Amino acid sequence: MDWYDISAPLVNGMPVWPGDTPYQFGLQWTKDESGSVNVGRLTLSTHTGTHIDAPYHFDEAGKKTHQLDLSVYMGPARVIYLPDCARIGKAELSAHDLRGVERLLIRTDAWQVKETFPHMIPHVSPDAVLCLKEWGVRLLGVDVPSVDPIDSKELEAHHALNQQGIHILEGIVLSHVPEGDYELIALPLPIVDGDASPVRAVLRVK
Numbered sequence: 001m002d003w004y005d006i007s008a009p010l011v012n013g014m015p016v017w018p019g020d021t022p023y024q025f026g027l028q029w030t031k032d033e034s035g036s037v038n039v040g041r042l043t044l045s046t047h048t049g050t051h052i053d054a055p056y057h058f059d060e061a062g063k064k065t066h067q068l069d070l071s072v073y074m075g076p077a078r079v080i081y082l083p084d085c086a087r088i089g090k091a092e093l094s095a096h097d098l099r100g101v102e103r104l105l106i107r108t109d110a111w112q113v114k115e116t117f118p119h120m121i122p123h124v125s126p127d128a129v130l131c132l133k134e135w136g137v138r139l140l141g142v143d144v145p146s147v148d149p150i151d152s153k154e155l156e157a158h159h160a161l162n163q164q165g166i167h168i169l170e171g172i173v174l175s176h177v178p179e180g181d182y183e184l185i186a187l188p189l190p191i192v193d194g195d196a197s198p199v200r201a202v203l204r205v206k
């Protein structure tokens with residue numbers, strides 16, 4: 001195995017943010033009907049499954065999906081394992097030497113029952129964000145649907161990360177991925193004026 005798929009499968013009925021648009025794929029035309037081709041139709045939130053947030057999601061003046069710097073989403077990445085953690089803070093991260101890590105992906109395994117949306121998730125605390133910046137992190141990925149608590153309205157971690165120019169990747173699947181160094185590719189779609197985008201995220205073993 002020289003690469004890992006770290007994307008959540010897109011399937012009807014999959015969990016979405018409470019109250020958000022349900023994910024739906026179906027055939028708009030079948031081959032029988034059209035006489036030549038099957039043609040699918042998607043209805044989905046931009047925050048479906050494995051996705052990136054554009055700063056515009058939480059900041060009116062922030063970059064939109066089509067304006068994102070793609071170099072953030074391709075390149076060397078470190079996976080670390082922080083099991084049983086309620087909060088991703090400076091103390092938790094300091095157990096690892098993360099200097100020079102540009103893309104940090106955190107495996108918590110906190111979201112076990114993937115058929116339902118989690119009520120409680122580990123969140124990134126603002127004290128971690130300055131450390132991440134200092135170490136040179138440009139992209140933070142988590143294996144839960146948000147970097148903030150599910151019921152947060154302030155979105156402290158989203159704002160703190162954005163203030164430091166650190167981009168956000170959410171809902172990655174890392175339960176089968178050992179700690180270590182990889183090459184990440186997780187490219188957003190060029191959604192003009194978008195607030196986020198689903199991505200196909202993969203890790204190549206170095």
Ligand SMILES: N[C@@H](CC(=O)c1ccccc1NC=O)C(=O)O
Nearest residue numbers: 017020045047053145146147170
């Ligand atoms: N901040 C969350 C998403 C989020 O907050 C959200 C996504 C879809 C529908 C509603 C949402 N938040 C409502 O308060 C995220 O980072 O994906």
Ligand SMILES: [Zn+2]
Nearest residue numbers: 047053170196
């Ligand atoms: Zn999101």
Ligand SMILES: [Zn+2]
Nearest residue numbers: 053146147170
């Ligand atoms: Zn988010």
